[in-house]
Amino acid sequence: MRKLTIFLVFVSVFGTISILFAFFPACTKIQNNTRYVESIQIRGSDTIVNLIQAWSENFVKQYPNCNISVTGGGSGTGFASLINKTCDITMSSRKIEKKEKLLADIKGIKPVEFKIGIDGLAVLVNKNNPVSKLTLEQLRDIFMAKITNWKEVGGENKKIVVLSRESNSGTHMFFKERVLRNNDKNSNNEFSMHSLMMSSSQAIYDEVYQNSNALGYVGMGFINNGVKAISVAINNKDGYGYPNLENVMNGKYPISRPLYLYTNGEPYGVVEMFIKYALSDEGQNIVLNTDFAPIKKLKKE
Amino acid sequence: MRKTIDNIMEIIIFVCGMLSVVFVVLIFAFLFKESFTFLKDFGIVRFIIGHFWYPTSEPPSFGIFSLIMGSVLVTTGACLIAVPIGVMTALFISEIAPKGVKDVLKSLVELMAAIPSVVIGFVGMVTIVPIVKNIFNLPTGLTAFSGAMMLAFMAIPTIVTISEDAISSVPWQYKEGALALGATKWQTIRRIVLKAAMPGIIAAIMLGIGRVIGETMAVMMITGNAAHIPHSIFEPVRTMTATIAAEMGETVREGMHYKSLFAIGFVLFVITFMVNFLADLFLGKNKNL
Numbered sequence: 274m275r276k277l278t279i280f281l282v283f284v285s286v287f288g289t290i291s292i293l294f295a296f297f298p299a300c301t302k303i304q305n306n307t308r309y310v311e312s313i314q315i316r317g318s319d320t321i322v323n324l325i326q327a328w329s330e331n332f333v334k335q336y337p338n339c340n341i342s343v344t345g346g347g348s349g350t351g352f353a354s355l356i357n358k359t360c361d362i363t364m365s366s367r368k369i370e371k372k373e374k375l376l377a378d379i380k381g382i383k384p385v386e387f388k389i390g391i392d393g394l395a396v397l398v399n400k401n402n403p404v405s406k407l408t409l410e411q412l413r414d415i416f417m418a419k420i421t422n423w424k425e426v427g428g429e430n431k432k433i434v435v436l437s438r439e440s441n442s443g444t445h446m447f448f449k450e451r452v453l454r455n456n457d458k459n460s461n462n463e464f465s466m467h468s469l470m471m472s473s474s475q476a477i478y479d480e481v482y483q484n485s486n487a488l489g490y491v492g493m494g495f496i497n498n499g500v501k502a503i504s505v506a507i508n509n510k511d512g513y514g515y516p517n518l519e520n521v522m523n524g525k526y527p528i529s530r531p532l533y534l535y536t537n538g539e540p541y542g543v544v545e546m547f548i549k550y551a552l553s554d555e556g557q558n559i560v561l562n563t564d565f566a567p568i569k570k571l572k573k574e
Numbered sequence: 575m576r577k578t579i580d581n582i583m584e585i586i587i588f589v590c591g592m593l594s595v596v597f598v599v600l601i602f603a604f605l606f607k608e609s610f611t612f613l614k615d616f617g618i619v620r621f622i623i624g625h626f627w628y629p630t631s632e633p634p635s636f637g638i639f640s641l642i643m644g645s646v647l648v649t650t651g652a653c654l655i656a657v658p659i660g661v662m663t664a665l666f667i668s669e670i671a672p673k674g675v676k677d678v679l680k681s682l683v684e685l686m687a688a689i690p691s692v693v694i695g696f697v698g699m700v701t702i703v704p705i706v707k708n709i710f711n712l713p714t715g716l717t718a719f720s721g722a723m724m725l726a727f728m729a730i731p732t733i734v735t736i737s738e739d740a741i742s743s744v745p746w747q748y749k750e751g752a753l754a755l756g757a758t759k760w761q762t763i764r765r766i767v768l769k770a771a772m773p774g775i776i777a778a779i780m781l782g783i784g785r786v787i788g789e790t791m792a793v794m795m796i797t798g799n800a801a802h803i804p805h806s807i808f809e810p811v812r813t814m815t816a817t818i819a820a821e822m823g824e825t826v827r828e829g830m831h832y833k834s835l836f837a838i839g840f841v842l843f844v845i846t847f848m849v850n851f852l853a854d855l856f857l858g859k860n861k862n863l
Contacts, residue, residue, distance in 0.1 A: 349630075350823040357827055376826045432713040439799070439820045440630040463628055466640070466802035469716055469810050472794060472820055483704055486713045 312340035313543055317351020317364035318443045319474055320392060320492040321532055324563040325364050331559065332550050339543050345473075348443030355535060356382055361544050363535040366392060366443030366492075384535045389551050391566040393493040393521040393529040394448060396503040397478065399485040404428040406504040406513045409527060412452050415488065418465030423486070435468040436477045436489030444474070447530045448490050490528075493521070494564035522566045532565065602843065609840040612833035621837060627801040627812070629821065629831045636834045638841065640803045644718070644811030645787060645842075648797060651722025651807050652729055652786045657779055659726070660733030664775075667734070668742040669763060680738070687731035695792035698724040703796060710808055716798030718811040724792050729782035736781060740774020741767060780853035784846055790815040814838050 315325055322345040329341035343364075351363035352373045358380075369377075369384050377384055396412065398404060404426055407415075414420040415433055424430045438445040445464075454460035471477045477489035482499050493516050496502045504513035507527050514526035521529045540548055550556050557567040613621060616636055624637015667679050702723055707715030744767050752762040768775070790813075798810025799820065818835050825832035 346823045349825075353823065353826045372829075373826065376829065434714040440628075441821055441823060446630075461631070463631055466626070467800055467810075469714065470799035470801070470812065470820070472799075476795075479699070480714070480716065484707065484714055 311338055311543060312342070313362060313547060314354075314360040315341065315343045315362045315364055316346060316354045316360040318348040318366040318532070319345040320366045320444055320494075321364050321390075321565070323494065324390070324532075324560060324565060327559050327563055328547070328551055328556060331555070332547055335550075336543070336546070341547070347439065347441035348446070349441040352377075352384075352535070355384060355537060356380055358382070358537075361536065362540075362547070365533045365535060366530060367446050368533065369535060383538045385537075385539055387534045387536075387548055387552070388531050388568055389534055390532045390557075390560040390568055391521060391529055392532050393516045393518075393526050393566070394444065394451075394490050395493045395496050395516040396488065396490050396505065396528075397481045397495070397500045398488050398503060399481055399483075400499065400501050401485045402428060402501060404503070405501065406506070408506050408508055409452060409455070410508065412505065413455070413462070416448075416453055416464055416468065417462060418467050431486050434480075434484060434487040435465065436471055436480055436487055437464050437468040438474070438477070438490075439470050439472055444490065444492065448528070451528055451530070492564075493517075496564075518561075518564070518566055529566075531568075605836055605840045605843055608833055609837035612830065612837050613840075616830075616834070621834075622841070625803060627817070629834060634830060636830075636837075638814065638817075638838055640801050641812055641814045641817055641838065642841070643803050644797070644801075645813040645815070645845075647718045647804055647807060647811055648721045648725060648793060648813055649783060649787045651718060652725035653779070653783060655722060655726035656729040656733060656782055656786075660730045660778070660782065661737055661775060663730070663734045664737040664741055664778075665763060665767075668738050669759075669767065683731050683734045686727075687735070689728075691728060691789060691791045692795075694724050694728060695795035698792060698796045706808075712808055714798065714810065716796060716810050717808050718797055718804060719807045721793050721797035721811070721813075722807065724796055725786045725789055728789060728792065729786050732785050733778045733782040736778035737771065737775040740771040740778065743774070744770040776853060780849060783849055787846060787849070788815060788842070790819045794819055814842050818842075 313329075315329070322343060325343050329343055333339065333341060348363070348365040348367055351360065351365055352369060354360040355363040356373065356377050363384075369386070374384065396407070402423070404423060407426060411420065411426050415426070416435055416437070418435070420426060421433055422430065423433055437448075440446075449462070449464065450456060453462040453464065469480075471480065471489070474491040474495055477491050478495050478500065481487045481489050488503075496516065502516050504515045505527055506513040512525070514520040516526050516528075520526035534548060534551065536544055536548070539545075552568075557569060560567045621636055621638060622642070623639050624635065625639050626635040626637045627641060628635045663679075663683065667676050667683075671679060698720060702720045703715035705715070706712065706717060706720045706723075710719075748766050748770060749762055752766045753759075757765070793813050794816035797813065797816065799812040799816055800810040801812040801817075802809075804811045818838055821831070822835055825835060
């Protein structure tokens with residue numbers, strides 16, 4: 274009998290609480306506002322997750338009472354959560370789109386942009402692939418399935434397996450705009466239907482690592498000895514640039530893009546401190562250490 | 575006092591029982607609400623038979639025919655592998671295996687059901703994918719076939735456990751009758767046991783299909799996700815579930831893309847509903863015989 278009473282009390286208390294939460298979303302809203310004081314939610318581009326992670330680790334060392342959580346998912350995901358008010362800072366590898374800005378306006382969100390670094394996109398192939406340089410036009414034809422065999426670009430007689438990121442990725446968007454559409458706003462070029470959509474840059478790296486027919490694009494930070502990065506030229510006459518820091522900074526490597534942070538309205542409190550930290554010399558040195566190019570010339574340490 | 579407790583418990587049990595009905599209705603209503611305006615604006619026919627899935631282009635194109643074909647191909651492939659193996663395993667466990675083997679086998683099969691799908695996906699990505707690529711000499715191992723193999727692996731426990739229950743509940747008199755009439759063991763199994771257990775086995779297969787068609791994580795990791803219409807099982811495909819999972823995070827609420835993903839969910843729901851409905855029809859017919 275006592276057990277039953279306890280059970281009933283438990284059920285009714287639990288039920289009341291859940292009903293309260295269901296009917297008074299205001300409760301959760303209050304929590305949201307206090308969150309801005311000491312904890313920051315950062316979401317967005319997979320490409321710069323490592324950079325932001327490095328920043329937050331160092332930032333938290335200086336301000337131990339604040340709490341930063343960093344999640345990837347793609348720039349699109351980041352903007353979606355900025356608009357849905359589920360994050361404080363969006364990290365993005367592209368500018369906010371018109372469509373997103375419009376939706377933000379409707380929901381009363383004012384995205385403010387900060388440029389934090391520059392990234393080169395590397396085109397990776399398997400180590401055993403003889404091809405080591407391509408022009409932008411060849412790349413465009415490959416990703417639009419006009420070139421489907423490696424022998425057409427000087428390789429073996431094998432089918433090209435084209436790897437792309439999912440459409441929620443800023444890397445996907447940027448590659449489409451820079452390579453497929455050649456920065457032409459009126460172009461409607463799209464990735465071919467036959468390209469495999471991979472859910473992360475790591476997945477692209479893994480497939481390129483084990484498949485000698487594969488070709489995919491990732492952030493420059495992913496280049497290492499396991500795979501081969503392709504040197505790219507704008508056209509045959511120009512020199513081919515290998516994706517490294519120097520070539521990205523002096524513009525010799527054509528596929529590079531700025532990286533951004535976005536906040537809702539002018540930042541204040543911890544968010545402002547974090548962004549100041551990111552743009553400081555110390556922050557920009559971390560940019561350099563995570564294989565991206567800083568936005569300003571740094572004094573040699 | 576005893577009477578009151580009795581009444582209260584009855585009400586609690588009634589409420590819990592009704593909850594599942596309420597949940598199903600609510601989920602259906604929610605899916606319908608989110609996708610209705612999209613289907614009306616974009617056109618349901620264009621949505622289902624459209625060949626191009628470019629949700630983020632300008633203007634976007636929401637054609638899910640290739641996604642439906644992807645789901646169908648992977649599911650059929652998985653069933654072709656899982657059904658024979660599953661039913662035979664069930665037969666072996668309940669009819670042929672000696673007691674000791676039977677117990678071990680049964681608990682191992684149940685253990686198989688407990689493997690999380692991400693783990694299956696990951697293991698498939700590093701083992702099956704390169705093997706499939708090398709054996710069939712394909713450009714890539716990220717194909718519908720690799721996905722079907724891993725999904726079959728996930729459907730087998732469901733099929734085995736439920737058909738094993740059905741097979742062991744065939745009355746022993748039937749079997750002994752057949753054996754007494756001079757039928758061999760195989761004849762008994764084929765003509766008597768399988769026939770008597772058929773409704774249960776079909777239910778098992780349907781539940782297996784349900785598990786396969788709704789599976790997301792493993793498919794997303796293994797099948798390559800190319801949204802084109804596949805011509806063979808050795809090509810990459812993109813399934814409906816993987817599309818929803820991969821793209822849901824990026825969409826803005828109330829946007830066209832967001833709603834289109836709900837519409838895919840709606841189509842998926844209708845398909846699984848039809849599969850269950852057909853299974854029920856079939857089971858009902860079988861009972862009348």
